[in-house]
Amino acid sequence: MPNIIFMGTPDFSVPILKDLNEAYGVDLVVSQPDKPVGRKRIMTPPKVAAAARELDIDVYQPENIKDEEAMRKLESIDPDIIVTAAYGQILPKALLELPKHGAVNVHASLLPKYRGGAPIHHAVMAGEEKTGITIMYMAEGLDSGDIISQKEIPILEEDDTGSLHDKLSRLGSELLLETLPSIFDGSNESIPQEHASATYSPNVSKEDERLDFGRPAHEVFNHIRGLSPFPGAYTKLGDKRLKIYGAKPTGEKTAKPAGEILGVHDEGFLVAAEDEALLITEVQLAGKKKTTAKEFIQNRQDLVGQSLG
Structure with a gap:
């Protein structure tokens, strides 16, 4: 069996790790360091690190993958x-x-399209009709290496980033296992990317999260579902x-x-866009729990006529 290092951090990478380990065995998992989570700031391992320990795989969590100590460990x-999936650090040439x-x-x-750390969020927010998985050789630039294989799926009207995340995680695992034999025997015909066509998807910022009801309704809809369930689009009430x-x-x-609350609906409440x-169906007011918009508006019908934003 080949010696395999797997590098990943969030839950997107977990099915890929598990299937890779079952098919070939993984010798070392590299993940980001534990971080404080929640109001109590409890130190919590990344999803991949936790999954690797459950699988009894050695885990290494360097602060900086470019450190000499990290290089010696991997050597x-x-x-x-080396297989990476949403690891979160750029790997050095060595x-x-x-x-x-x-x-x-x-x-x-x-x-x-959509190089960078938040490709699923940005594809949904942009209203793309399709997305997919790319298996690529890594290069020094950001997601700029030669493409080995790709597989696409449609982005359905009912999809949000959460549902698409889960679909792409499974698809990534399937495509990786389909592609690895051609990597090991050198038979794949990888192709350079068309760098002039590249677009980027940086990690979502606080400014990205703010809604603008002055845009067409379908753009606002894409913005909301592109940030659901995490981190969530917001407005001001x-x-x-x-x-x-x-x-x-x-x-x-x-x-x-734009932004005026127009009335109560069976599924929530209506807001004017451009x-x-x-129709707003699920909300969370600051300091409160997430709830259906129908429950939210039931005792707040005086909000009709007020504006969001």
Whole structure:
């Protein structure tokens, strides 16, 4: 069996790790350091590190993968291949050149579109009709290496980043296992990316999370579902932050000012966007629990006529 180092951090990478380990065995898992989580700031391991320990795989969590100590640790494995999936640090050239069969990455977009750390969020927010997985040889640039294989899936109207994340995680695992034999025997026909066509998907910022109801309703809908279930798009209701996790375009034209709460609906409440009413279905007011918009509006019908934003 080949010596394999797997590098990943969030839950997206867990199915990929598990299936890779079952098929080939993984000799070392490299993940980001533990971080404080929640209001009590409890030190918590990344999902991949926790999964690796359950599988009885050695785990290494360096602060900086470029440190000499980290390089010595990985050299000691004498890897035939390094597989990364949402690891979160850029690998140095010396590490990319270490494995006999190279370092490959499982990336959640159809490269060269959506290079970077948040490809699923940005694809949904942009209203893309399809996305997919790319298996690529890693290079020094950000997600710029040669493409080995790709597989696409549609982005459905009912998808949000959460549902698409789960689909792409499974697809990434399947495509990796389909592709690895051609990597090990050198028979794959990898192709350079069209760098002029590259687009980027940086990690979501606080500014990205703020909603603008002055845009067309379908763009606001894409923004909301692109940030659901995490980190959540938000607007302001009076002086409080209101996160919105679920919405639907209605097709109902309106001339009311953007952001005005138009009325109560069986599934929640209606808000004016630039061109039509948007149905809000799931919300969370600052300091409160997430709830259906229907439950939220039941005792707040005086909000009709007020504005969000």
